[in-house]
Amino acid sequence: MKKIVLVFLMILIICSSLVSAVEFTKEEWLQDLNYLEKELPARHKNLFFKLKKEEFKSELEKIKADLPKLSNLDISLRLAELFTKIGDSHTAVDNTRFFKKYYPVYFKKFADGYRVRAVDKKYKEILGAKLISINGYSPSDLKNKFSSLITADNQYALEYKLTSFLNLKEVLSYLEIIDQKNEFIFNEGDSQLKISFAAKNIENIYKNADDLIYLDYQNNIALSNSNKLFWSKYLETEKILYFQYNSCWSRELAKKHKRPKPELPSFSEQKNKIFHSIENKEIEKFVIDLRHNSGGDSRQGTQFAAELNKYKDQFDTYVIIGPNTFSSAIINALDFKNQLDAYLIGTATMGKPNHFGEVRAFNLPNTDLKVSYSTKYFKLLENIDPDALYPDITVETGFEDFLNGRDTVLKLITTID
Structure with missing residues (x-):
């Protein structure tokens, strides 16, 4: 799944x-x-x-x-x-x-570059291979080219967002990266592979998904429930309370926004579960994982951080951040850091701490194109305006770690005295 x-x-x-x-x-x-x-x-x-x-x-x-x-x-x-x-x-x-045409190859960014995470069975030999160039343009060249089209607060955001554009034929043509030919060069082990993809119609993209093969990797705790809004687990051997907060959303927030969805999980129930663990378990470290959280409504996270403040001297707190941590998730990362004297660990975030947000949208009258825009400015840091929220402890995930199910961030946390 x-x-x-x-x-x-x-x-x-x-x-x-x-x-x-x-x-x-x-x-x-x-x-x-x-x-x-x-x-x-x-x-x-x-x-x-x-x-x-x-x-x-x-x-x-x-x-x-x-x-x-x-x-x-x-x-x-x-x-x-x-x-x-x-x-x-x-x-x-x-x-x-x-967009009408795409190449049936999908990428994921790792510490060592862009790797093929899914591809049409016709090109199965490049599954997991590292992208070297497209028509002679290196990944660094591609980032420079796409920087004119991708709004990014920092290089980490640009690198992260780039994966969604590298297979779009018309965009590659518009930026003059490809013309009549497309030559993708990959490294797979000691071999260099050259592929010229046959473009497919985006209108058939769901049907074509049956032709894809996927990168095989071992699961780990950070990936096991990343489709859930939030969840927690007590890791008894490590004496760690692990809380993965994947979206600043919940049943309660949906109701506040006048879009009630009773089928959504309750954040109040999740908080009570965490408080119960804190009061009844032996906890040395509290880990709040925001790696998959791209935002929503920050209010419930801000309130939760304040409620946790009274426990801050009972354990060390680590807040995991990464390139998908964005918007309200950045606000909450700082909330947890400030209220719990937490360490930020992982990699830099996609967005800035001081940023525009609280998004609304309108549609253009004829083409019906959706235009999103910010209605509020969040100034979270005084006197400084960094282009990202940077970790106190930097840890990147390598390709081999990903394949073998090693959560390098959580592993490091377990070793810190």
């Missing part, structure tokens, strides 16, 4: 807004661009914190002038470039509906 979740992560992003291909007129696009020019500055908390108002208008005018020679996809990618210049990682335009 976990393999399917990993592979379909990008598939769901693409297909969530996939609709029948419609070629919009230049007049319809012009109306949408004018609407965007008016609405986005009016709704955003502070749209021009990085890109000046004059520059924003100038960039839009350039797109308007080029409309006669641009396709739907070209226009949407030009908008993506504009949003990258705006520089708010919560503000974006969803243009995935215009």
